[in-house]
Amino acid sequence: MNNNQTIQIIGAGLCGSLLALRLGQRGFNVEVFEKRPDLRKVDISAGRSINLAFSNRGIKAMNMVGIQHKAEPLCIPMHGRMLHDIEGNTFLSPYSGKENEYINSISRTDLNALLLNEAEALDNVTIHFNHKCTSVDFENKISYFYKYEDKTEFSKAADVIIGTDGAGSVLRKSYYLEKKFLFSFSQDYLTHGYKELSILPAENGGFKTFKNALHIWGRDSFMLIALPNLDGSFTVTLFLSYEDGEYNFNNLTTPERVTAFFSTYFKDALELMPNLLDDFFKNPTSPLGTVKCSPWHYKGNTLLLGDAAHAIVPFYGQGMNASFEDVTEFDKLLDENFTDWESLFKAFETDRKKDTDAIADLAIDNFHEMKGHVNNAIFREKRNLEMAFEKTFPEAYASKYGLVTFNENIGYREAMLRGRAQDKAILNMLTDGDIETPLKLDNKTWLEHTLKQVQAETE
Ligand code: FAD
Incomplete structure (x- = not known):
């Protein structure tokens, strides 16, 4: 493909910043618009998963752009699941019997910042923060933006527009709102939501529980998990129904009920979380859903990638890895002899959608496995x-x-x-x-x- 063209990317999250870096390395003119402030300057982690399981498909993408040696120091290896039963007994179930097969815990902010630094270091990549895309005229390849700093609106044209703007994608919304072509879309929510909590570092700065594992307190209809962070803390996530069962998000409304819930089901975790009540009432409860849609592209004009095309529930630890793999697979096609974007986008979607549909289904299966079957x-x-x-x-x-x-x-x-x-x-x-x-x-x-x-x- 002719790399004199300008590619506009909407969303500088994990997928968008990797895509910007890769297309920049290939010599395209890349312009990225991100609605949030620059996460390297402002703490915007609240309410989003703070750390993520990062594994081979993601690592392959980092190798593609030549920065795995910079991502590795951000990683904490997790060799298996540390299962906590209701009495507080623990059992380590390795992820694999093979040597060197483990997953990593990585900070979303650190990884995103690394990708932004690398992309921005290229002369042909520009990233604009605090720019919210409000709609996309995909027929004419023009995006509309709202700039928070001076509260102005403007539009911007490009040769190709790629939406990496996550599960609530504005580009995807433009596809179905404009009704210019047959666009299929489904969004399925689980009846469970999630809330992030934390285990703070020990007084000496160390880890309060075993560092190199993904901790799971599976209780059949709900569960708690914890992933380690480099500063000695763990990010803990409670997955619980909004309204079913004796305890649910809708009725955990008082400190007494939250304490009773944790002391009944997660006693050993509670001992590590004197900060539980602060976290519980400060942090949001968020929904979990699967988004499937097709087509991902409109002619050769626009394309959806990452969560914008296929958001999944987090139980296989693969959403980010799959979004990174989108970029690796897309990049492979750029080496082939396509003469127009439409054929390339079609080939990409034909190859890729069956795989992203599969991981969406596997992630739902794993929800049930982690809650119950592991015990x-x-x-x-x-x-x-x-x-x-x-x-x-x-x-x-x-x-x-x-x-x-x-x-x-x-x-x-x-x-x-x-x-x-x-x-x-x-x-x-x-x-x-x-x-x-x-x-x-x-x-x-x-x-x-x-x-x-x-x-x-x-x-
Ligand atoms: P996002 O990371 O959502 O990025 C989208 C970006 O677009 C954001 O920066 C956003 O601000 C920006 N944006 C949105 N709208 C606009 C707009 N209108 N204009 C401009 N910019 C916009 N994946 C894993 O691989 N491993 C895990 O362990 C894991 N754990 C998870 C745990 C939880 C609780 C959740 C919710 C998800 C988890 N995931 C995990 C999934 C992972 O977070 C996503 O798959 C990944 O973030 C997708 O990257 P993305 O860039 O496509 O979307």
Whole structure:
């Protein structure tokens, strides 16, 4: 594609800033408009997930733009899930039986700031903060903006406009409000919302609980999770129904009820959170939803990327990773011989949408798995068996979680299909007694035979 063109990007979040950097590296003139203030100068973290699980697909994108060595120091490795039962006993369930397969906790602000710094260092990339896009005339490739500083409105044309403006995308809204083409859109909310809380650092600045894990207090119909931060704190997230159950967001309205809820279900966490009530009543409760839509593009004029095209619930830790992978996949097509944007956008969407639909569905599945199944005996047996397969035959086996999270060379859809077939086979074989229990995990011959049985079932 001819890189003398100007590409306008709406939204300088994680996806938009990576896209700006990559297109800038390719020599395009890039102009980015972000509605919020510059997060490198103003703290705007309130109400958004403070840290994120960052894994192979995201790392691949950082390698593409040559900055993984700068992202790595921002990461805290999390080797597994630390499961907390109701009595406060803990159990570490590794994410993989293979060496070097782990996920990372990373600060949203630090990662976004890194991407902004790198993009802004390029002469051909300009980023305007405090500029809110109000609508897009996608037929004529003109965006309309409101500038907070002087309360003025203006419009800006470009050769191509890309909306990376997140789950509430204005470009996407323009698609369905204008009704100029057949645009399908769905937004499905969970009946659960989330609230962020925190475990502050210990007095000596250290971590109050085990650092290198994603902590989970799964209680079937609700759960609490915690991810570590570099300053010794943990960001804790409560996922709870708005209105169902004895305790829910709508009826946790007094300090006494919140304390009663936490002392009944999350006693060991409560001991680490003397600041609970402050956080609980200060921080917002936010909804969780899945957005699917199509098409993502209008002719060769405009395109949606990242959450604007496919917002998902956070339970696979893949929303940002998938948004980064959008940019890697888009970038690959720029190397092919497309002569017009429309063909490139079409090819991108044809390839990509099946994968983003798959991760959206997997993320919902994982919600149920994290809340409940991780505590279930048969689920644990399956995990132990899969871990032993991965450890003993690393080339021959990867669990569904491993295929989704650690295999950046296959798409989410393929990972989902292979992973689901394996899950089904193992769970059925354990239930029907086709896999002998107790499992002989130290016996290589037994493991090899069992792996062959599982592979035969999934073929
Ligand atoms: P966003 O990060 O939402 O960025 C959109 C940007 O556009 C923002 O800067 C916004 O200010 C700007 N914008 C919006 N409207 C306008 C406008 N009208 N004009 C100009 N600018 C505009 N993903 C993971 O991979 N791992 C995780 O562990 C994880 N945990 C999560 C936990 C929670 C609770 C939530 C809610 C999400 C989580 N995610 C996670 C998902 C992840 O946050 C998103 O997928 C990711 O932020 C998407 O990036 P984006 O750039 O597409 O959208």
